[in-house]
Amino acid sequence: MAASLLLPTSSKPQNPVPNPPKPRYSPTAKFTCSSLTAQSQSAKRHLLSLISDQERGLSTQKDPAKRASIIEAIDALAVLGRDTVTTGDSLSATWRLLWTTEKEQLFIVENARLFGTQAGDVLQVIDVENRTLNNVITFPPDGVFFVRSGIEIASAQRVNFRFTSAILRGKNWEIPLPPFGQGWFESVYLDDEIRVVKDIRGDYLVVDRAPYSWKE
Numbered sequence: 001m002a003a004s005l006l007l008p009t010s011s012k013p014q015n016p017v018p019n020p021p022k023p024r025y026s027p028t029a030k031f032t033c034s035s036l037t038a039q040s041q042s043a044k045r046h047l048l049s050l051i052s053d054q055e056r057g058l059s060t061q062k063d064p065a066k067r068a069s070i071i072e073a074i075d076a077l078a079v080l081g082r083d084t085v086t087t088g089d090s091l092s093a094t095w096r097l098l099w100t101t102e103k104e105q106l107f108i109v110e111n112a113r114l115f116g117t118q119a120g121d122v123l124q125v126i127d128v129e130n131r132t133l134n135n136v137i138t139f140p141p142d143g144v145f146f147v148r149s150g151i152e153i154a155s156a157q158r159v160n161f162r163f164t165s166a167i168l169r170g171k172n173w174e175i176p177l178p179p180f181g182q183g184w185f186e187s188v189y190l191d192d193e194i195r196v197v198k199d200i201r202g203d204y205l206v207v208d209r210a211p212y213s214w215k216e
């Protein structure tokens with residue numbers, strides 16, 4: 001639009017100005033940028049509202065319509081984040097589970113009480129610089145199950161991983177378990193608060209930045 005404003009309206013200019021004023025920046029570009037940011041924040045709030053009462057995904061397992069609504073909201077955020085890089089330093093964090101479709105994690109969260117405990121925070125601890133990933137399920141006050149992995153940055157949004165070992169640990173004991181599996185995940189949306197993930201099995205994960213750093 002700014003360029004069209006500079007075009008003459010007649011082939012014979014009248015009263016030419018020796019030093020015409022510089023054209024202003026196009027307001028369209030500014031509007032587009034702020035509009036995308038507003039869209040992202042709105043889409044994020046919508047997703048967080050949808051999952052807020054879903055018990056990290058336990059309730060969603062029994063509600064296909066709710067699951068479809070949440071995945072639709074995730075896909076909307078993925079569209080807004082498709083041109084962003086989510087595998088840089090900002091990926092490094094202790095991420096805390098808000099919602100997932102991963103059946104294994106949900107099974108442990110739901111059935112921990114059968115072993116006389118309950119699941120605490122479920123975490124994904126990523127260190128991009130050192131190429132490590134720990135998947136962690138805590139059992140307060142002293143229990144924890146975690147799986148160590150090595151990672152490789154595959155693209156702007158994809159991370160490949162390979163499990164290297166697993167540990168089930170109590171207050172005064174520890175049981176090593178054999179490593180199992182490899183795959184990839186894509187962080188389709190990431191900001192300073194949350195991250196939204198799709199993985200090789202078609203599962204979804206929504207996490208936020210925990211207010212602490214988990215260490216082995």
